[in-house]
Amino acid sequence: MITASHNKVNDNGVKIADPSGGMLTQEWEPFADAIANSPTPQHLVQLIDEFVKKENIRFDGARSAEILLGRDTRPSGESLLEAAKQGVYSIVGATATDMGILTTPQLHWMVRARNKGMKATELDYFEQLSSSFRCLVDLTPNQIKMNKTDDKLVVDGANGVGGEKLEVLKKMLNSMVIEVRNSGKEGGVLNEGVGADYVQKEKVVPQGFYLKDVGIRCASLDGDADRLVYFSVQSNNASNIDLVDGDKILSLFALFIKEQLSILKMEGDDHVDENYEARLGVVQTAYANGASTDYLKQLGLEVVFTPTGVKYLHEKAAEYDIGIYFEANGHGTILFSEVFLSWLDARNNELSSKSKGSEQQKAVLRLLAVSNLINQAVGDALSGLLLVEAILQYKGWSIHNWSELYHDLPSRQLKVKVVDRTAVVTANAETVVLRPPLIQEAINVEVAKYPRGRSFIRPSGTEDVIRVYAEASIQEAADSLANSVAKLADQFLGFGNSG
Ligand SMILES: CC(=O)N[C@H]1[C@@H](OP(=O)(O)O)O[C@H](CO)[C@@H](O)[C@@H]1O
Numbered sequence: 298m299i300t301a302s303h304n305k306v307n308d309n310g311v312k313i314a315d316p317s318g319g320m321l322t323q324e325w326e327p328f329a330d331a332i333a334n335s336p337t338p339q340h341l342v343q344l345i346d347e348f349v350k351k352e353n354i355r356f357d358g359a360r361s362a363e364i365l366l367g368r369d370t371r372p373s374g375e376s377l378l379e380a381a382k383q384g385v386y387s388i389v390g391a392t393a394t395d396m397g398i399l400t401t402p403q404l405h406w407m408v409r410a411r412n413k414g415m416k417a418t419e420l421d422y423f424e425q426l427s428s429s430f431r432c433l434v435d436l437t438p439n440q441i442k443m444n445k446t447d448d449k450l451v452v453d454g455a456n457g458v459g460g461e462k463l464e465v466l467k468k469m470l471n472s473m474v475i476e477v478r479n480s481g482k483e484g485g486v487l488n489e490g491v492g493a494d495y496v497q498k499e500k501v502v503p504q505g506f507y508l509k510d511v512g513i514r515c516a517s518l519d520g521d522a523d524r525l526v527y528f529s530v531q532s533n534n535a536s537n538i539d540l541v542d543g544d545k546i547l548s549l550f551a552l553f554i555k556e557q558l559s560i561l562k563m564e565g566d567d568h569v570d571e572n573y574e575a576r577l578g579v580v581q582t583a584y585a586n587g588a589s590t591d592y593l594k595q596l597g598l599e600v601v602f603t604p605t606g607v608k609y610l611h612e613k614a615a616e617y618d619i620g621i622y623f624e625a626n627g628h629g630t631i632l633f634s635e636v637f638l639s640w641l642d643a644r645n646n647e648l649s650s651k652s653k654g655s656e657q658q659k660a661v662l663r664l665l666a667v668s669n670l671i672n673q674a675v676g677d678a679l680s681g682l683l684l685v686e687a688i689l690q691y692k693g694w695s696i697h698n699w700s701e702l703y704h705d706l707p708s709r710q711l712k713v714k715v716v717d718r719t720a721v722v723t724a725n726a727e728t729v730v731l732r733p734p735l736i737q738e739a740i741n742v743e744v745a746k747y748p749r750g751r752s753f754i755r756p757s758g759t760e761d762v763i764r765v766y767a768e769a770s771i772q773e774a775a776d777s778l779a780n781s782v783a784k785l786a787d788q789f790l791g792f793g794n795s796g
Pocket residue numbers: 584605606607624626628756757758759760764
């Protein structure tokens with residue numbers, strides 16, 4: 298997938314999907330790094346040669362490889378796609394199939410579907426999403442009907458690929474009014490003053506949203522449509538928003554799934570063996586707002602933490618029957634285990650004959666519909682958006698009701714340029730610094746000064762900086778804690794200290 302996601306239009310890059318449709322396996326990352334940085338063509342060929350031997354990859358023509366290629370709307374994507382094709386065709390037995398302009402999750406979905414022997418075109422993707430969405434909406438309890446303003450959703454497409462795909466998808470959903478802005482057709486620049494990354498980090502409205510939108514449910518996608526956040530425009534100031542971030546999307550999903558599981562448990566008959574205890578797990582990172590973690594725990598859910606980066610969250614979530622993961626920035630999905638899905642299928646068949654139309658059967662059907670709607674390969678803004686919409690309809694909630702699940706603790710994120718960010722070694726899902734020595738003790742002293750204070754530092758995986766995160770009970774305290782910790786990072790690791 299040729300994309301640089303939420304970054305500037307002039308940037309570009311690649312994301313690689315594994316045959317499973319998930320992200321490139323972590324063991325292959327050092328190899329990908331090495332070939333991307335190989336200084337000469339000879340070196341490149343040598344690296345590939347060594348890797349092929351190491352991984353015992355056979356080129357005897359017995360197995361041909363098909364590589365699906367996609368790109369986002371960046372102009373440089375066209376020539377990079379040509380380069381990728383040449384690369385693929387230089388491997389004996391390999392062919393490249395250009396799937397066209399796509400969102401990143403669409404391409405992941407296609408790879409997964411293809412290798413499962415399922416239909417895998419773009420139309421199949423849209424059909425799966427729209428039909429499972431309709432199925433979920435049809436299972437909404439009758440007494441719940443939304444009021445007029447809540448009917449409408451306005452989506453910021455980040456001037457990228459997501460907006461144009463949503464235009465196609467929305468035609469297949471008869472029950473919803475979706476207005477797409479910043480679709481890229483109005484002349485705006487990709488990710489400039491628009492998109493999920495901008496909205497979540499700056500906590501302001503994207504371009505094209507105004508005071509007249511107060512009270513309306515709004516959503517924002519990032520440049521390759523694998524991130525999703527919601528927001529509403531505040532009445533006191535047109536640039537202020539009430540942000541509904543990935544943590545709250547996670548909370549909404551977790552609440553809904555938990556509800557369905559408890560309906561399932563209310564057995565009408567006493568067939569105990571039919572009571573399969575589904576393991577439900579929620580996965581977050583240290584960037585998750587502390588209020589969201591409290592909320593999830595108070596729901597009685599198992600909450601676990603991993604280091605930043607969806608590859609870690611995804612891997613962890615796959616350990617459960619239902620694993621829900623989200624980064625605060627809006628990247629996440631829900632994973633269902635094969636065992637649990639087979640159990641749901643069997644349960645559905647049984648209930649069809651015994652108690653068709655019962656609450657239990659509806660809960661089973663809802664869970665099955667969620668598993669078809671939500672992208673099992675990777676976080677997907679379009680499928681996530683449809684699931685949010687279906688759940689809000691199910692609950693009869695406005696964005697305000699949803700936002701009120703809990704109140705975010707004020708937080709602040711800063712970046713610090715340091716001599717060598719790899720000098721920072723962390724533990725416990727990046728919440729504790731092991732090296733350099735003594736900095737963690739100094740951070741602890743700062744944190745202790747603030748009610749509900751929490752702060753950590755970690756080296757970014759995507760930029761040459763140390764990131765500082767702080768939260769506290771009031772904004773001024775979060776800001777001041779972040780500043781003091783940033784100062785510590787600079788003292789211990791900054792250029793003043795480099796000698
Ligand atoms: C604090 C933050 O938002 N970090 C982002 C960012 O990683 P860093 O390692 O923090 O640079 O980019 C990642 C890839 O998009 C995303 O997964 C992650 O959540």
